Amino acid sequence: MKRRFFLLSLLTTITLYAQEKDSISSQPTIDLEQTVISGQYNAQSVKKSIYEVKVISQEMIERQAGNTLADVLNQTLNMNIIPSSSTGKSTVKMFGLDAQYFKILVDNIPLINDEGLGNNTDLTQINLDEIQQIEIVEGAMGVEYGANSIAGVINIITKKGGRYKYDVSATLQEETIGDEYNWKNKGRHIQSLKIGHKFTDKIYGNLSFSRNDFQGFFDDRLGKYYPSNNGLRGYEWLPKEQNTAKALIQYKEENYRLFYKFEYFNEETKFFDPNPRMDKNVPTDTYDYYGDDRVYTTDRIYNHLNASGRYKDAINYDISISYQEQKRKLKTYNYEILKGIENDVEKFEYESRKVYYSKGMFSNFINKNEFFDFQFGYEIDQTKGFSSPAAREYRQTPIKRSLGTYDFFASSQIILNDKLSFRPGARVMFSEQFNTQYVMSLSSKYTFGKDWELRAIVGTSPRLPNYDEMYSYFVDVNHDVRGNENLNPEKGISAFLHLKKDLKFNDNFSIEQKVSLWKINLKDKIYMVIVENIPLKYQFRNIDRYDVQGITYLNQFNIGPFYGGFGFTLTGIKQDIDQIARVNTVKNKYFYTAEVNSNISYTLPKTKTILSVFYKYNGNEEQFVPINNPSNPTEQILVKGRKESFHWMDASIRQNFWDNRISLTIGSRNLFDVKRLNTTSSNDVAHSTGAASILYGYGRSYFAKLTFNLGIN
Numbered sequence: 001m002k003r004r005f006f007l008l009s010l011l012t013t014i015t016l017y018a019q020e021k022d023s024i025s026s027q028p029t030i031d032l033e034q035t036v037i038s039g040q041y042n043a044q045s046v047k048k049s050i051y052e053v054k055v056i057s058q059e060m061i062e063r064q065a066g067n068t069l070a071d072v073l074n075q076t077l078n079m080n081i082i083p084s085s086s087t088g089k090s091t092v093k094m095f096g097l098d099a100q101y102f103k104i105l106v107d108n109i110p111l112i113n114d115e116g117l118g119n120n121t122d123l124t125q126i127n128l129d130e131i132q133q134i135e136i137v138e139g140a141m142g143v144e145y146g147a148n149s150i151a152g153v154i155n156i157i158t159k160k161g162g163r164y165k166y167d168v169s170a171t172l173q174e175e176t177i178g179d180e181y182n183w184k185n186k187g188r189h190i191q192s193l194k195i196g197h198k199f200t201d202k203i204y205g206n207l208s209f210s211r212n213d214f215q216g217f218f219d220d221r222l223g224k225y226y227p228s229n230n231g232l233r234g235y236e237w238l239p240k241e242q243n244t245a246k247a248l249i250q251y252k253e254e255n256y257r258l259f260y261k262f263e264y265f266n267e268e269t270k271f272f273d274p275n276p277r278m279d280k281n282v283p284t285d286t287y288d289y290y291g292d293d294r295v296y297t298t299d300r301i302y303n304h305l306n307a308s309g310r311y312k313d314a315i316n317y318d319i320s321i322s323y324q325e326q327k328r329k330l331k332t333y334n335y336e337i338l339k340g341i342e343n344d345v346e347k348f349e350y351e352s353r354k355v356y357y358s359k360g361m362f363s364n365f366i367n368k369n370e371f372f373d374f375q376f377g378y379e380i381d382q383t384k385g386f387s388s389p390a391a392r393e394y395r396q397t398p399i400k401r402s403l404g405t406y407d408f409f410a411s412s413q414i415i416l417n418d419k420l421s422f423r424p425g426a427r428v429m430f431s432e433q434f435n436t437q438y439v440m441s442l443s444s445k446y447t448f449g450k451d452w453e454l455r456a457i458v459g460t461s462p463r464l465p466n467y468d469e470m471y472s473y474f475v476d477v478n479h480d481v482r483g484n485e486n487l488n489p490e491k492g493i494s495a496f497l498h499l500k501k502d503l504k505f506n507d508n509f510s511i512e513q514k515v516s517l518w519k520i521n522l523k524d525k526i527y528m529v530i531v532e533n534i535p536l537k538y539q540f541r542n543i544d545r546y547d548v549q550g551i552t553y554l555n556q557f558n559i560g561p562f563y564g565g566f567g568f569t570l571t572g573i574k575q576d577i578d579q580i581a582r583v584n585t586v587k588n589k590y591f592y593t594a595e596v597n598s599n600i601s602y603t604l605p606k607t608k609t610i611l612s613v614f615y616k617y618n619g620n621e622e623q624f625v626p627i628n629n630p631s632n633p634t635e636q637i638l639v640k641g642r643k644e645s646f647h648w649m650d651a652s653i654r655q656n657f658w659d660n661r662i663s664l665t666i667g668s669r670n671l672f673d674v675k676r677l678n679t680t681s682s683n684d685v686a687h688s689t690g691a692a693s694i695l696y697g698y699g700r701s702y703f704a705k706l707t708f709n710l711g712i713n
Contacts, residue, residue: 034046034055034057034133036049036053036055036135037108037135037155037157038051038053038105038108038135038137038153038155039051039053039137039141039144039145039153041316041363041364041373041375041413042316042363042364047453047502050413050421050423050443050444050445050455051137051138051139051141051443051455051457052137052138052139052455052457052496052498052500052516053135053136053137053138054076054135054136054138055133055134055135055136056072056076056133056134056136057133058131058132058133060072061128061131061134062654062663062665062707063601063610063612063652063654063665064612064614064650064652065173065652065654065665065667065703065705066128067127067128067173067190067212068090068123068124068125068126068127068128068212069104069123069124069126069128069134069154069156070083070090070092070123070124071128071669072128072134073092073123073154074616074648075597075599075614075615075616075648075650076136076597077552077554077567077568077569077595077597077616078094078095078138078550078552078569078571078595079092079093079094080092080093080595080618081123082098083696083697085217085236085237085238085695086238087238087269088124088214088237088238088240088269089114089122089124090122090123090124091120091121091122091123092123094151094152094154095138095151095152095518095520095548095550095571096520096548096550096571096573096593097150097151097520097548098120099119099120099121100116100119100120100148100463100466101119101148101149101150101151101463101492101520101522102119102148102149102150102151102152102153102154103118103119103141103145103148103149103153103154104118104119104121104123104126104153104154104156105118105145105153105154105155105156106126106155106156106158106302106304107155107156107157107158107261107304107306107320108155108318108320108359109304109320109322109357109359110357110381111126111302111324112300112302112324112325112326112353112355113125113326114298114326114328114351115466115468116148116466117355117357117381117383118148119148119466120466124242125242125265125267125298125300126156127192127210127212127242127244129171129192129194129208129210130158130159130194130208130246131156131157131158131159132157132158132159133157134154134155134156134157135154135155135156135157136152136153136154136155137152137153137155138151138152138496138498138516138518139151139152139443139457139459139494139496139518140152140441140457140458140459140460140461140492140493140494140496141153141441141459141461142427142439142440142441142459142460142461142462142492143409143411143425143426143427143439143440143441143459144409144411144425145379146379146405146407146409146427146429146439146461147405147429147437147461147462147463147464147489148461148462148463148464149461150459150460150461150463150492150493150494150520150522151494151520158261160204160248160250160259161204161250161252162196162197162198162204162206162711163711164198164711164712164713165197165198165712165713166195166196166197166198166710166711166712167194167195167196167197167206167709167710167711168194168195168196168708168709168710168711168712169192169193169194169707169708169709169710170191170192170193170194170707170708171190171191171192171193171210171705171706171707171708172190172191172705172706173188173189173190173191173703173704173705173706174187174188174189174190174703174704175187175188175189175190175701175702175703175704176188176701176702176703177214177215177216177217177237177698177701178217178219178675178698178699178700178701179699179700180215180217180218185215185223186215186218187215188212188213188214188215188701188703189211189213189215190210190211190212190213190705191210191211192208192209192210192211193208193209193210194206194207194208194209195207195208202251202252202253203249203250203251203252204248204249204250204252205247205248205249205250206246206247206248207245207246207247208244208245208246208247209243209244209245209246210242210243210244211241211242211243211244212241212242212243213241213242214239214240214241214242215239216235216237216238216239216240216270217235217236217237217698218235218236219235219236219237219675219698220232220236221233221234221235221236221274223235223272224272224337225337225340226337227276227289227337227338228276228289229275229276229277229278229289230275231274231275232274233272233273233274233275233276233291233337234271234272234273234274235272236695236698237695237698238269238270238271239269239270240267240268240269240270241267241268242265242266242267243265243266243267244263244264244265244266245263245264246261246262246263246264247261247262247263248260248261248262253309255309255310256307256308256309256310257306257307257308257309258305258306258307259305259306260303260304260305260306261302261303261304261306262301262302262303262304263300263301263302264299264300264301264302265298265299265300265301265302266297266298266299266300267297267298268295268296268297268298269295269296269297269298270293270294270295270296271293271294271295271296272291272293272335273291273292273293273335276289276290276291276292276335276337277289277290288336288337288338288339289336289337289338290334290335290336290337290343291334291335291337292332292334292335293332293333293334293335294330294331294332294333295330295331296328296329296330297328297329297330297331298326298327298328298329299326299327299328299329300324300325300326300327301323301324301325301326302322302324303322303323303324304320304321304322305320305321305322306318306319306320306321307319310364314365315362315363315364315365316362316363316364317360317361317362318360318361318362319358319359319360319361320357320358320359320360321357321358322355322356322357322358323354323355323356323357324354324355324357325352325353325354325355326351326352326353327349327351327352328349328350328351328352329347329348329349329350330347330348330349330350331345331346331347332344332345332346333345333346351385352385353383353384353385354383354384354385355381355382355383355384356380356381356382357380357381357382358378358379358380358381359377359378359379359380360377360378361375361376361377362375362376362377363375363376370415371414371415371416372412372413372414372415373412373413374410374411374412374413375410375411375412375413376408376409376410376411377408377409377410378406378407378408378409379405379407379408379409380404380405380406380407381404381405382402382403382404383402383403383404384401384402385401385402401470402432403431403432403433403464404431404432404433405429405430405431405464406429406430406431407427407428407429407430408427408428409425409426409427409428409439410425410426410427411423411424411425411426411441412424412425418447419446419447419448420444420445420446420447421444421445422442422443422444423441423442423443423444424441424442424443425440425441425442425443426438426439426440426441427439429462431464433470433485434464434488434489435488437462437489438460439459439460439461439462440459440460441457441458441459441460442457442458442459443455443456443457443459444456444457450501451501451502451503452499452500452501453498453499453500453501453502454497454498454499454500455496455497455498455500456495456496456497456498457494457495457496458493458494458495458496459493459494460491460492460493460494461492461494462489462490462491462492463489463490463492463522463526464489465484465487465488465489465526465540468483469483469484469487469526469540470483470484470485470487470540483540484540484541487526487540487541487542488524488542489524490522490523490524490525490526490542491522491523491524492520492521492522492523493520493521494518494519494520494521495518495519496516496517496518497516497517497518498514498515498516499514499515499516500512500513500514500515501513501514508558508559508560509558509559509560510557510558511555511556511557511558511559512554512555512556512557513553513554513555513556514552514553514554514555515551515552515553515554516551516552516553516554517550517551518548518549518550518551518552519547519548519549520547520548520549521545521546521547522544522545522546522547523545524542524544525542525544525545525546526540526541526542526544527540527541527544544575545575546573546574546575547573547574547575547590548571548572548573548574549571549572549590550569550570550571550572551569551570552567552568552569552570553567553568553569554566554567555567561602561603561604561605562600562601562602563600563601564598564599564600564601565598565599566596566597566598566599567596567597567598568594568595568596568597569594569595570592570593570594570595571592571593571594571595572590572591572592572593573590573591573593574589574590574591591621591622592622593618593619593620593621593622594617594619595616595617595618595619596615596616596617597614597615597616597617598614598615598616599612599613599614599615600612600613601613607655608655608656609653609654609655610652610653610654610655611652611653612651612652612653612654612667613649613650613651614649614650614651615647615648615649616647616648616649617645617646617647617648618645618646618647618648619645620642620643620644620645621642621643622641622642641679641680642679642680643677643678643679643694644677644678644679644680646672646674646677646696647672647674648670648672648674648697649670649671649672650667650668650669650670650671651667651668651671652665652666652667652668653665653666653667660709661708661709661710662706662707662708662709663705663706663707663709664704664705664706664707665703665704665705665707666702666703666704666705667702667703668700668701668702668703669700669701669702669703670697670698670699670700670701671700672700673699673700674696674697674699675695675696675697675698675699676693676694676695676696677693677694677696678693679693679694
């Protein structure tokens with residue numbers, strides 16, 4: 001019924017479109033003067049920014065037919081997607097560090113999620129329908145964005161206005177999951193609809209709705225109705241459905257803007273017991289099969305009120321207030337497979353979090369001074385809630401806690417001349433749980449002749465212990481895992497150096513080259529360690545050191561009808577884990593991983609058809625991991641683990657019709673048909689570290705995306 005309603009909406013849009021002749025122009029593909037806001041005192045071009053900011057434009061997102069943040073970052077250098085088939089989530093590593101060491105923001109506001117605020121964000125929950133661009137700031141951003149941002153930030157900038165009195169857009173996308181697809185219970189089905197209205201020249205509002213129905217990946221599994229306990233029931237990749245409703249209202253004058261955003265997100269993920277039990281029905285001499293099935297539901301509410309502008313020609317301000325709430329619910333039931341009956345149904349809420357957040361920035365106190373400026377600001381967040389002690393222990397008493405931080409920061413921008421500028425900064429962080437933390441950074445930019453630019457940033461940022469590390473408590477006959485409320489924040493320091501050369505010969509011929517060097521050092525890294533051998537007990541402790549270093553080369557070009565880029569990176573990771581395994585053989589040992597990516601698009605001159613190919617090579621990943629000694633289970637030893645390399649390629653064809661109001665994109669993801677990645681260890685005890693392979697993808701898939709844009713004055 002939902003699909004019929006949506007198809008009717010699309011047909012209505014086509015009819016209205018046929019009566020309208022105005023066109024909507026697309027954004028340029030490479031724009032060296034593209035405006036960015038992340039880490040800036042004022043919105044300014046990438047070229048003028050003192051920070052190194054990589055921009056993924058709306059045009060690039062459309063070429064990839066990306067629907068979630070995972071679709072787009074999967075092809076980005078120094079970004080490694082970490083999918084989970086068992087939960088349906090996808091997180092990302094940045095510069096060799098997991099998602100606890102950088103923040104994902106929406107309009108400068110961190111987004112609440114299952115494991116934190118802005119960190120460990122599930123990328124599949126971030127829809128790209130309303131995205132103007134994605135800004136990736138490389139380097140320590142602790143002064144501007146606080147804790148957990150030693151590697152940088154990913155800031156998603158959303159659209160907040162319209163060109164016409166009425167803007168209507170709709171999208172319909174169908175996608176296979178590997179080679180699995182039908183209209184009923186296979187494949188990926190995506191719909192979205194947005195209606196915007198310009199009430200006056202100063203007031204604009206819009207409403208939007210999107211639905212992403214991922215029907216799961218069967219592979220060798222046989223689905224929900226398979227009545228046997230041989231491990232083949234259910235799905236390899238869990239099915240889930242996401243629904244998102246958004247609203248925006250904005251009031252804008254020449255020196256003042258006020259907007260309010262609201263978002264409601266709902267996600268439902270289904271788990272089916274792969275080994276249902278078999279009970280004999282004596283009267284009929286047959287067997288009944290019962291599966292312990294579960295349905296996980298996430299509900300999230302997001303509110304964001306922002307005021308920005310200039311007060312009496314004396315000060316620039318940007319103030320945000322946000323209230324976010326997320327609840328996770330569980331439905332458990334005993335499913336009688338042959339009869340389709342749900343027995344012993346229980347529903348309860350096992351996690352709830354509420355966040356009160358505010359951030360304010362004030363700058364440009366010295367009017368019309370081109371050589372010196374300073375900024376000060378505050379950031380406050382208070383997180384309250386509860387969570388059950390462990391994933392499978394929902395009925396235990398939930399742990400109720402609150403986490404709060406209260407930060408103040410300041411920085412100054414000093415422009416010595418038209419070539420050299422500096423930005424020193426500092427932040428002080430107060431918390432109810434931790435000692436006062438201090439953050440420092442120094443950024444600089446030097447412009448050489450002939451379009452050469454050198455940027456450097458050195459800075460610190462702590463990584464605060466998360467909720468699970470502090471408050472987890474999972475104790476039964478087989479497990480004893482405890483959090484540690486006395487954990488200290490990790491201490492991080494990083495240094496990034498970026499050398500860039502921009503060449504723009506004309507509007508159709510530009511080249512950008514960049515070489516980056518970086519080094520990140522972490523102290524007091526948090527790990528789960530054995531604190532008692534008999535009986536075996538684990539606890540989170542501050543015990544470790546961690547170092548990451550690397551080099552990256554990037555080249556982007558726009559030459560006539562061709563545009564794209566290529567690059568490579570080499571990342572080395574060194575981990576001091578003596579205190580875990582009590583051995584000295586792995587100190588000062590770096591393990592290196594290589595990545596290569598490229599993309600190229602060609603625009604056919606006559607039809608303006610855009611042909612695009614995206615490729616990325618992810619090299620072997622090596623690290624030492626502690627395991628239980630097979631000959632002495634109470635003792636830990638180290639083994640060298642490796643995850644195999646793989647190649648990933650996407651391709652698409654995009655064609656606009658009727659003055660760019662209708663766009664059709666068809667293509668394929670994962671052309672090399674990646675499904676499982678082998679994991680091995682050097683001493684043939686891979687079974688001790690887990691499965692010999694991990695499910696990374698669901699094979700080669702195909703998609704078709706149809707987008708309608710209608711503007712009426």
